[in-house]
Amino acid sequence: MMIWFTADTHFGHKKILEYTERPFSSVEEMDEALIENWNSKVSADDEVYHIGDVGLCSPQKLQKILQRLNGKIYLIRGNHDKAAEACKDRFEWIKDYYELTMPDSEAYQGKQLIVLLHYAMRVWQASHYGTCHLYGHSHGQLPDDSTSLSFDVGVDCHNYAPINYNDVKRILKTKNWTPPQLRGD
Template sequence: MAYTQQYFVGDTHFGHQLMLQFRPFETTEEMDRFFIDRWNETVAPTDIVWHLGDFGYGDADRTRKIFQQLNGRIRLIIGNHDTDAKGRVHKHLADLAWDQPPVHMAEAHVDGERVTLCHYGMRVWPASHHGAWHFFGHSHGRLPNHGRSRDVGVEKALDVIQAVCRFNWQVCETCEVCAGPSHIIVKEPNGLHQQRLCEHCAEERLAKFEGRSVQ
């Protein structure tokens, strides 16, 4: 008898060039292929995959072809990169064969546990004071767990990412900005220069590119 599993992941950002600054890949093609292969090694065609937002970026035809390669019945929790300036889901995403229509929030049930799903991390959520869980994305591993909340973006959810990064972690000794312990190699958009940065300095670098301040 085949059993249906539920999986949770977010922030794949298929095709998103900016992600190469913070992920151990040389090209978006390499990144996309890595995620597709790891996904299909784990997920069976009948399994349910809750994608917690920021599925892909840019070219509609490329996004559609990637979606068609992925196993499972995929359900989208809408992320900020999945919508236009008016908050409407991009048409090329809305037209994909999702298992359910994309929504901003949903509730899943896993082994008797309630799980609130949202792209953004929350301080409280339905039944949080009764032991319910909350899964989120968006923060790329930079938002600490709060109670029973968990970041399930690819930087946290896929252990294989850590395996790929291990070489970089071994060669990084000190941050080139603050001289603190370094864990991350950040590459310039043109790929010609890279820096060894600690998590705080990497966050400041990302904030600069995104036009926001670091608290």
């Protein structure tokens, strides 16, 4: 079983094509590409933390799309999730905020705390102790802060596909973050 993260799929949302300059000729092409990219990575037993804005379409259309996606999906609610909430049976749960603890032998005491919220934050629970924060909402338009253990996991930033925990770790290792106690502030 693998853990995956994504955000801002915006299934069924025609205007997202122009808002974010997605390289698809139609919303149908976008939806099919997102489904194919998702299922090429995520297996049936995997867990996916979708950090908001699943789709902007009718609940009936979104339900059909959700049924085609592999994995157990956990939804951290975004600002465009009314249709997703109407499909609540497809999600393991729906929350506004979540703190995920990942077993990780490379992390402090063998655990990595990951704060999941649709919106980017400058500070979060235990951020000064190495907790990381994954978000969406900004569609890659928010400049990355190389000194912060946070980044956008939205599809617009990751080849229109979910990323796994190993990808998260790889990206975090590129950050120039130093614990406050070692900075000499």
